[in-house]
Amino acid sequence: MxxxxxxxxxxxxxxxxxxxxxxxxxxxxxxxxxxxxxxxxxxxxxxxxxxxxxxxxxxxxxxxxxxxxxxxxxxxxxxxxxxxxxxxxxxxxxxxxxxxxxxxxxxxxxxxxxxxxxxTDTSAAAMHWAMGELINNPRAFKKLRDEINTVVGPDRLVKESDVPNLPYLKAVMRETLRLHPSAPLIIRECAEDCKVNGSDIKAKTRVLVNVYAVMRDPESWVNPDEFMPERFLESSDEKIGEHQMEYKGQNFRYLPFGSGRRGCPGATLAMMVMHAAVGALVQCFDWKVKDGKKVDLTQGPGFAAEMAHPLVCYPIKHMNAY
Structure with missing residues (x-):
């Protein structure tokens, strides 16, 4: 691009x-x-x-x-x-x-x-996490495939224009980014002296905001460490989706792309690419994990917060969209 x-x-x-x-x-x-x-x-x-x-x-x-x-x-x-x-x-x-x-x-x-x-690594890592969570959660995988089959049908591949009509697919990606943000630490510099929760922060101080912890805070989320895409549906009791653009930083308990003027300018593009790619992978293939085990979802180090162990699984054709 x-x-x-x-x-x-x-x-x-x-x-x-x-x-x-x-x-x-x-x-x-x-x-x-x-x-x-x-x-x-x-x-x-x-x-x-x-x-x-x-x-x-x-x-x-x-x-x-x-x-x-x-x-x-x-x-x-x-x-x-x-x-x-x-x-x-x-x-x-x-x-x-x-x-x-x-x-x-x-x-x-x-x-x-x-x-x-x-x-580069951020979007790729997020899609790895999404597929890992879905493979380990057959109920969510089936629910997503059923939604795609209902909206898109069996004769063509899911595409970007379908995404607005696929609320569960959007919920899956939002929940993935909540559990596995591509940028777990956001770096900012204080423009002026301020006080945060009783602590004095001097101007020009570099501050690291731990959005990984924010999005797993038990005071803000029900069962914060569980993969539950349903929490992002309109019917959810958690009311996460009260903002139309909640992933752009308007909701301060959900900050996968940061917030404010320094928020990620590529958030909309990233979400569009990830929705279409993950949707196609679920629509077209069943997935067998290497050695028949579950996907290892251990968190690795690094800025993009990738998996500690590479995602290795085998595609089994479910449908031929071509």
Whole structure:
């Protein structure tokens, strides 16, 4: 979507970006002595700083090449009806002397890096968690499949336009993100001195909001550690869905995408992609877990809060939507 690369054929740009993003996320999530000892950060005792710099340099070389390819394509002109990707649009702003916002190439690279960090592992991890929870909960799996069969029918694949008519599918994804938020910690900086629950927080203090704990708070949720998509249905006694856009941070006990001006700008896209993908996986396949056991839902470390053990299961064709 960002720069017209695909994970197919001979084009391996997407694979390279995926590896680089995984490397950066793994290294960025590691504790650095410099974070604790301040001036000693220059010594990089663990070597993680050097590895991170190397990964970012590799990313810079890759994106610089793709930028040049897009610039050459723009010089030749777009064919009638050809759609521009995000990089094309950003380069238009970069090359427009009358643009209201001035962008440098470093701005574009930084923006794209933010998108890759926020949109690669996070959505993939959320879909892994959703399938793991559904496979371990046959009742919920069947209820979701029955809803899809009723609304979509047996002759075609579920698609994005069906999602508004699939309340249980939406409830499954919301419950998945409640239990397994892709960003369990939200980092903010206080703009001014304030007091929170009796504690003084000075201006410029970095604050980490533990949304993982917020969304499992027993004072806010019934059976908070259980996978219960029904809590997000209109008929639920918990009344979670009182806000039409509750996943955008209007409900402060449910914050999978943060809140306010620094909330995730890709929340709507992420939800659309995840709904369609998980819906299709449930609609088209039965799933057999490796060795016949339940999916191991142990939480792993890292910024994207992925599974500690990879999701390994075998698809058994249930229907042929093609």
């Amino acid at each position: 960002t720069m017209s690369t695909r994970c197919s054929g001979s084009d391996n740009d997407a694979h390279q970006i995926e590896r680089l993003v995984k490397t950066c996320l793994q290294l960025a999530g590691k504790l650095s002595l410099g974070d604790i000892l301040g001036p000693f950060r220059i010594f990089d005792f663990s070597g993680n700083g050097k590895k991170l710099v190397g990964a970012l340099q590799a990313y810079d070389r890759l994106v610089e090449r793709v930028l040049q390819e897009h610039e050459e394509k723009a010089k030749k002109g777009f064919e009638e009806g050809e759609r521009k990707d995000l990089m094309d649009i950003l380069l238009e702003i970069y090359n427009d002397p009358a643009a209201e916002i001035k962008l440098s190439k470093n701005d574009i690279k930084s923006f794209l890096l933010d998108l890759f960090f926020a949109g």
